[in-house]
Amino acid sequence: MRFNTLIKHPADWMTGGQGEHGAVITSRIRLARNLRRHPFPGWAKRDQRAAALDLMRPAVEALPAMKGAFSHELGDLTSVQKQVLVERHLISREHAARGDGSAAVIERRQTFSLMLNEEDHLRMQAIRPGLQLTAAFSALSELDTNLEESLEFAFDPTLGYLTTCPTNLGTGLRASAMLHLPGLVLSDQIGQVLQAVNKIGLAVRGLYGEGTESLGNLYQISNQSTLGESEETIIRRLERVISQVANHEQNAREKLLEDDPEMVSDKIGRAYGVLRYAHIIDSKEALNHLSLLRLGGTLGYFPTKTVMLCDSLLMDIQPAHLQLHSGRKLSPEERDSIRAEIVRSRLQSLETPDNRMSSNDDKNFSDTPNPNPGDA
Template sequence: MKKWYDVSGPESESVISSCVHLSRNMRGIPFPAGLTASEKAAVVKRTCRAVFSKNSSIARDFHFIDMASMSLGEAIALAERGVVSADFIENRCGCGLLVSEDEAECILVNGDDHFLIQVRLPGLALKESYALADRLDTILDKSLNFAFDKRLGYLTCNPALLGTGMIVSLNLHLPALAETGAAARISSNLQPLGISFYSALSPSAERHGAIFRLSNRMTLGLSENEAITNLCGIA
């Protein structure tokens, strides 16, 4: 099977990829930073039971990777493909990864939060990415009982993610923008709208790569669909 990044998506001339992140935690269990090694192992075991149970509708969609058993080179390769973050591989003891064959859908276990549901698709496909992430969210919540407060929304280790616990982003290829140097002005104009716009590369490589990231900054006070609509409207 081809990886998601080997396939061309809608508006691929300027939109490289769409990504949805959902941060989730189990009710009544401390965040991963406060867990012992055995407690982290229990979270991983419970997650695998939820995904791979006999009655699970997603059991055949994922395979499990024990991050601690991977070599550093293998872990770095995952980070280079965008499957995991650099922080996740640096502190990978007690961490697990469930990933689909095309690497479009991932569930990171015991990172900053108990779970990070991640979906990446090529091109402009935020609605499709969210549909896949929401499906995983719904299925896992039935077994894992995600922590949710009626006033604050989903409870996360980072207060900035309270509410939907969702970050949606687009990776954009904008060479003309890089040449004119207008990125800083656009970023400043978008901040009051709760939108972040920044170079996805180092400052020294910005003009050569011309890869920019557009993402939501607000997770409290608006729905998932509103956040996606706002971002798509700007893109």
């Protein structure tokens, strides 16, 4: 599959709608595996990395789920193409920095993505819309089992799967969800909720994972360790906490509408005005305004399809996507101009927010708030 064919259509998980938990945008499961009797990538010499890649890549491409997949060595991709894959959460920033000896194999609908010779020999991930960690794990576990028929992984009966980083030792599993939490941010409850999440051993990160800031009120919540626990235990605990955080967010939105509807209408209306008519807008400002527009879609200010439109725009206005769209390298000023043009075009048919709809009965709010995610 050609790169442009892969990127031409939005990923399945980008068009999944709100589901039961409107605050949860995506669920992701990642498994780390290393080959037995092969030096781990960080210590391997170039020929050893090449040998491991020659062993893994055919096995991955032969998987039934990866039929017709995009498969390329990173050294054959441009810097913009690699950054587009990072922006779509299909490869990591660290993997994008690698060249010869590393590859990416991505299922055509972008629900599976496998990084070869990243920090570990294999980083496999499955992404699903909404809160579907169990479904994502089930699908990835089947893929992992199929791979074990042709590849021998480094495994210790006591320690489990051996990984480069000790925090991945055991199951090699990292489970995470991307949440949209504007209600908690606007009501100044975000610090309290995230502190409670940290206290029970879960990690909170920004839009692109470790070391990145939260933009557009988007947060990733994930497990921090895997040793000594089963995959099912880790996922059940994470799903429970994420459900509670999503309920907090929904209750925060409801309370904001009850206590200060003018403030909510003002922020959503201002965001709409800027996005509809701005001719220059940087990435951070655009993401923050799209966050409020997405909030308006969930509260009834706009048609519910606005949520899906915002999710698509959140990806398409990223710097590398803009450069790919333009077919050339862009200066920051050019990116800001083209970004505004794309947003204006996509929102052209979106009518002004309907404040009367903010009090309708079509809101999926929880009536039983729980102030502490650890109390489940």
